[in-house]
Amino acid sequence: MTKYERALLLGLAEEIALQLRSRLAEIEQLHPRESAIGIATFQERLWRIEELLSTVKKDGDD
Numbered sequence: 001m002t003k004y005e006r007a008l009l010l011g012l013a014e015e016i017a018l019q020l021r022s023r024l025a026e027i028e029q030l031h032p033r034e035s036a037i038g039i040a041t042f043q044e045r046l047w048r049i050e051e052l053l054s055t056v057k058k059d060g061d062d
Helices: 003-028 036-061
Strands: none
Touching: 003 036
């Protein structure tokens, strides 16, 4: 993978994480009690993406 391909993928992953955080905030405000399981699942998915993103960024710094 070239430097530019990696940069593009990282940029896309960061944008996806931002969009997911925004959507999560909307969900929490609309139905905080009724959709607690959905929110928890959504949060877990977001955290996994953010963890992977962080790992990839650290790998690139080496």
